[in-house]
Amino acid sequence: MPARLRSFIGTIIIIIMVIVYAILATSYAAANLAESPWxxxxxxxxxxxxxxVLPAMALIKWMAGRKPTK
Known part of the structure; x- marks a missing residue:
């Protein structure tokens, strides 16, 4: 797979992942931590x-591709 296509796909996946993750994390906090201390x-x-960051690091490593051998 060409590097530009891999970077494009990875970028789209990271954007979607961050949006979904933020919604889920905030929803969980609002539902379960409302009465908790600061x-x-x-x-x-x-x-x-x-x-x-952990899944994003793995995805960025995939986007970078293999290092060329000498």
């Missing part, structure tokens, strides 16, 4: 704010 909200959003 520090629980802080810890939850720090954790969920960093958690989406």
């Amino acid at each position: 520090w629980v909200h802080l810890l939850y959003f720090i954790g969920t704010g960093l958690l989406w």
